[in-house]
Amino acid sequence: MKKVLVIEDNKDNLRLISYSLKRAGYQVIPAESGELGVELALSELPVFVVMDINLPGIDGLEASRRIRCAPRGGEVPIVAITSFAMYGDRDRIIEAGCSAYFEKPIDPLTIVEKIHAAIGVTAPAPGAAERAEPSEPRETP
Amino acid sequence: MPFLPRRLNFRVILLVSAILCLTGAMSGWVSAKRQSNRLTASMSEHASVMAGNFAMSCARFMVLEDYAELESFLLKSAELPDIVRLQVCEADGALIGDVKREAGGPPVTQLGTGRLAVPAAVSPAMAITGGRLVAWQPIVVGSSMLGWVRAEYGMDSIRQARTETMVHSLLLALFWMACSALLVLMVLRPTARALHALTAFARRLDQSKGERIAIDHGAWEIEELEASLNYASEKLWSAEQQMLVDRERLRESEAMYRSLVMSMAEGVLFHSAGGEITAANPAAERILGKSAAQMLGSAADRQGEAVCEDGSPFPIDRHPALVTLRSAEPQHNVVMGIRRPEGSLVWISVNSQPLIREGETEPSAAVTTFHDVTERKRAEESLLHLAAIVEYSDDAIISKSLQGDILSWNRGAQRLLGYREAEVVGRSIALLIPPQRPTELSHIMGRIGQGSVIEHLETQRLHKDGSLIDVSLTISPLFDASGRIIGASTIARDISYRKRAELELRKANEELEQRVSERTADLNSRSEELAQSRQALLKIVDDLNGKTAELEAANAKLKELDRLKSMFVASMSHELRTPLNSIIGFSSVVLDEWLGPVNDEQKENLAIILRSGKHLLNLINDVIDVSKIEAGKIELLADEFELSELIEEALSLVRKEALEKGLELRLDAPPLLMRTDRRRLLQCVLNLFSNAVKFTERGQVDVQVRLLDGDDQARGALVEIAVADTGCGIREEDLPRMFQPFVRLLSPSQATVPGTGLGLYLTRKLAAEILKGELLLTSEYGKGSRFALRIPSRLPS
Numbered sequence: 001m002k003k004v005l006v007i008e009d010n011k012d013n014l015r016l017i018s019y020s021l022k023r024a025g026y027q028v029i030p031a032e033s034g035e036l037g038v039e040l041a042l043s044e045l046p047v048f049v050v051m052d053i054n055l056p057g058i059d060g061l062e063a064s065r066r067i068r069c070a071p072r073g074g075e076v077p078i079v080a081i082t083s084f085a086m087y088g089d090r091d092r093i094i095e096a097g098c099s100a101y102f103e104k105p106i107d108p109l110t111i112v113e114k115i116h117a118a119i120g121v122t123a124p125a126p127g128a129a130e131r132a133e134p135s136e137p138r139e140t141p
Numbered sequence: 142m143p144f145l146p147r148r149l150n151f152r153v154i155l156l157v158s159a160i161l162c163l164t165g166a167m168s169g170w171v172s173a174k175r176q177s178n179r180l181t182a183s184m185s186e187h188a189s190v191m192a193g194n195f196a197m198s199c200a201r202f203m204v205l206e207d208y209a210e211l212e213s214f215l216l217k218s219a220e221l222p223d224i225v226r227l228q229v230c231e232a233d234g235a236l237i238g239d240v241k242r243e244a245g246g247p248p249v250t251q252l253g254t255g256r257l258a259v260p261a262a263v264s265p266a267m268a269i270t271g272g273r274l275v276a277w278q279p280i281v282v283g284s285s286m287l288g289w290v291r292a293e294y295g296m297d298s299i300r301q302a303r304t305e306t307m308v309h310s311l312l313l314a315l316f317w318m319a320c321s322a323l324l325v326l327m328v329l330r331p332t333a334r335a336l337h338a339l340t341a342f343a344r345r346l347d348q349s350k351g352e353r354i355a356i357d358h359g360a361w362e363i364e365e366l367e368a369s370l371n372y373a374s375e376k377l378w379s380a381e382q383q384m385l386v387d388r389e390r391l392r393e394s395e396a397m398y399r400s401l402v403m404s405m406a407e408g409v410l411f412h413s414a415g416g417e418i419t420a421a422n423p424a425a426e427r428i429l430g431k432s433a434a435q436m437l438g439s440a441a442d443r444q445g446e447a448v449c450e451d452g453s454p455f456p457i458d459r460h461p462a463l464v465t466l467r468s469a470e471p472q473h474n475v476v477m478g479i480r481r482p483e484g485s486l487v488w489i490s491v492n493s494q495p496l497i498r499e500g501e502t503e504p505s506a507a508v509t510t511f512h513d514v515t516e517r518k519r520a521e522e523s524l525l526h527l528a529a530i531v532e533y534s535d536d537a538i539i540s541k542s543l544q545g546d547i548l549s550w551n552r553g554a555q556r557l558l559g560y561r562e563a564e565v566v567g568r569s570i571a572l573l574i575p576p577q578r579p580t581e582l583s584h585i586m587g588r589i590g591q592g593s594v595i596e597h598l599e600t601q602r603l604h605k606d607g608s609l610i611d612v613s614l615t616i617s618p619l620f621d622a623s624g625r626i627i628g629a630s631t632i633a634r635d636i637s638y639r640k641r642a643e644l645e646l647r648k649a650n651e652e653l654e655q656r657v658s659e660r661t662a663d664l665n666s667r668s669e670e671l672a673q674s675r676q677a678l679l680k681i682v683d684d685l686n687g688k689t690a691e692l693e694a695a696n697a698k699l700k701e702l703d704r705l706k707s708m709f710v711a712s713m714s715h716e717l718r719t720p721l722n723s724i725i726g727f728s729s730v731v732l733d734e735w736l737g738p739v740n741d742e743q744k745e746n747l748a749i750i751l752r753s754g755k756h757l758l759n760l761i762n763d764v765i766d767v768s769k770i771e772a773g774k775i776e777l778l779a780d781e782f783e784l785s786e787l788i789e790e791a792l793s794l795v796r797k798e799a800l801e802k803g804l805e806l807r808l809d810a811p812p813l814l815m816r817t818d819r820r821r822l823l824q825c826v827l828n829l830f831s832n833a834v835k836f837t838e839r840g841q842v843d844v845q846v847r848l849l850d851g852d853d854q855a856r857g858a859l860v861e862i863a864v865a866d867t868g869c870g871i872r873e874e875d876l877p878r879m880f881q882p883f884v885r886l887l888s889p890s891q892a893t894v895p896g897t898g899l900g901l902y903l904t905r906k907l908a909a910e911i912l913k914g915e916l917l918l919t920s921e922y923g924k925g926s927r928f929a930l931r932i933p934s935r936l937p938s
Contacts, residue, residue: 083714105758108733
């Protein structure tokens with residue numbers, strides 16, 4: 001089962017994005033703070049990271065920088081999802097090392113597709129959602 | 142003939158011996174033949190006589206018929222020398238007696254009878270058969286024929302005699318041979334010795350190196366020969382010596398010339414009669430930039446490699462080597478440019494000389510010599526250049542020797558001082574010095590002699606017509622190659638105009654000063670009045686300053702308020718997005734039945750939630766855009782794109798709604814490549830489309846794109862994107878309010894039309910401030926509206 005790390009402190013938002021990711025066949029690993037998110041990003045080796053920018057403690061930009069600086073985390077795509085929509089936000093987010101950037105609100109019906117297109121990842125096998133939950137441990141060698 | 146001995150005297154001996162031998166043998170054979178013939182004749186005569194005797198004796202016995210006596214007579218007779226057989230027969234041939242004697246033995250009677258073949262005629266006969274002499278003698282008594290006697294004689298004695306004769310003759314011949322050989326040897330000996338001596342002489346002569354050699358032989362001929370051979374040998378030797386000396390000299394001179402050619406600074410090329418290069422010296426290699434090996438065998442000049450002084454290709458038939466070969470005339474100082482293999486151009490001055498063999502008129506080869514004149518040419522060019530600069534300079538440029546003799550004189554000098562060049566060159570410069578300045582020349586020459594430069598010396602010089610001319614002189618020493626001062630160059634500039642101007646200026650100044658002092662008095666009285674007015678003005682300014690401070694404070698407050706507004710908008714936008722995310726997201730998820738089936742009424746309600754959320758989102762987005770524009774924070778992001786594709790994209794977003802309302806969408810958009818902010822243009826166009834569809838209940842929406850006149854070089858042609866609808870239209874009095882924010886007019890149908898009230902305001906702002914264009918509106922109430930967006934097609938990024 002392919003993993004996606006979602007770093008998001010807002011439970012509602014986490015819940016919403018999880019619907020979309022699980023439906024697409026991913027196992028969602030939640031992290032409620034930036035620090036935890038950085039740790040999990042390096043230990044769990046997710047396919048990509050969904051990053052909220054406005055976080056308690058270190059913010060999403062700092063978390064992205066730390067992941068990028070870590071020796072093993074250099075390549076994992078980081079997708080920022082934020083409600084910052086003012087001029088210049090985009091530049092700061094890309095500068096921090098994020099691979100793609102989406103503004104809230106997200107459309108749960110299309111968000112995963114858009115993420116795939118933005119970071120050049122192909123979707124897990126179709127229909128994975130139906131058998132995803134029970135067969136979780138099998139995929140790990 | 143190979144089998145003959147090589148030595149001459151042996152050959153002579155052999156020849157003489159052979160001749161003698163042949164002669165001896167022939168004479169021996171002839172005499173032996175004659176001897177045997179004579180002996181045979183005498184024997185025949187003897188035999189004939191004897192046979193007659195026998196016949197007479199036999200006739201007696203036959204008449205008496207005493208055969209015993211006959212037999213004894215035969216036996217006795219047979220003992221005579223040479224008789225080998227005696228036979229008597231009757232006339233018919235019947236044998237009566239037969240006696241035979243074997244060689245060395247006594248005669249023996251042959252017994253038996255027989256018949257002899259007697260001759261036909263009754264007469265004595267003689268025959269030689271089988272090496273025997275046979276004599277027949279008839280036995281006649283009276284007239285009767287009684288019988289025949291046959292006597293056989295052996296011829297051995299004759300044969301023996303012949304052999305002896307032959308042997309003697311041979312012996313004699315041998316003797317003669319020996320004698321003659323001896324004789325020949327003795328006769329030839331002096332000649333052979335002379336020959337031998339000559340041979341030895343000749344052999345020694347070969348090694349004598351021209352010295353005279355005596356020959357020890359007394360013969361006159363030999364001595365003559367000796368003299369002439371010695372003479373020839375002497376001549377040959379001296380000729381050979383001379384030749385060796387000549388050859389050595391030649392070799393030396395060749396080496397000398399070779400080293401001369403090799404060490405020459407001039408390039409040397411040898412050309413064959415056909416114009417090909419056969420040899421080249423190192424200087425040629427250096428100058429032409431090619432190795433000798435590269436040049437050998439190539440034609441004197443390859444087309445295109447050489448250029449004339451004017452830069453045109455050098456015609457191959459004018460190449461000096463070829464001209465010389467053709468005309469047998471030397472060529473001198475032909476200047477040509479040669480392109481070296483590495484590309485640089487070298488200028489050479491070429492001489493060529495024909496090589497003509499003695500007795501011939503056509504050259505067998507040609508030699509070209511050349512030297513590099515690139516530097517000289519460059520120097521000449523720059524010299525010409527400088528000369529032209531000097532010649533055409535407006536200033537007078539004059540050079541003179543240290544003695545003050547004028548050396549050169551340019552046109553400027555002629556113009557300035559009136560003299561032509563021919564008039565003054567060679568004359569003293571003192572000619573030009575006015576008499577009132579007698580020491581100036583020596584002063585100048587003294588300073589030049591020390592090597593210093595005199596700059597901008599303002600003085601006067603005499604014109605040819607005697608007038609004085611104001612000049613500014615710059616005089617600098619001229620140096621020769623070794624750095625010695627050899628003269629001076631003078632640049633004289635005409636400053637008479639300036640001098641005149643200065644004079645006039647001074648005059649004007651004086652007048653001015655006069656007038657100023659007059660005016661000053663006048664002014665002093667006026668300034669009094671001014672001081673008073675100033676006082677009054679200062680008061681007013683003070684008042685104004687107070688007001689300005691108030692205004693500045695108000696302005697600062699306004700700015701602060703504006704900043705607060707922006708902050709408020711930004712944070713509101715952020716704070717509103719989080720709940721909106723949930724509203725839109727979860728209603729989507731539920732409406733899409735991810736979490737299980739939803740009934741129709743629930744679906745309708747969820748759709749309302751979703752639509753309201755999206756509307757709210759649009760409102761927020763519009764507010765943010767307006768706020769950004771007002772804060773000047775939206776920047777132009779110019780892209781290249783096809784306008785018709787953008788229009789199609791915008792139409793596709795409203796097509797569904799138009800279809801639902803039964804509206805016809807008509808598009809007339811030619812392909813057009815644009816360069817402007819695509820995102821903002823799309824936002825504007827979409828806004829206009831969505832307004833048109835929103836406010837039109839029936840009929841159609843026409844979209845028309847066209848290029849307007851008024852091409853702007855920097856911004857490209859003006860493009861008009863017009864959206865005309867058949868909707869409700871706008872009252873004339875409402876038209877000015879259309880572009881104000883949050884103004885929402887009631888539609889005639891009184892239906893609630895969703896909208897933020899910011900759309901047109903934002904569209905016009907974007908069109909004007911980002912797309913650098915304008916948004917125009919024409920409308921007829923009840924019939925429809927037409928919004929026209931006019932923007933430049935190409936904006937710089």
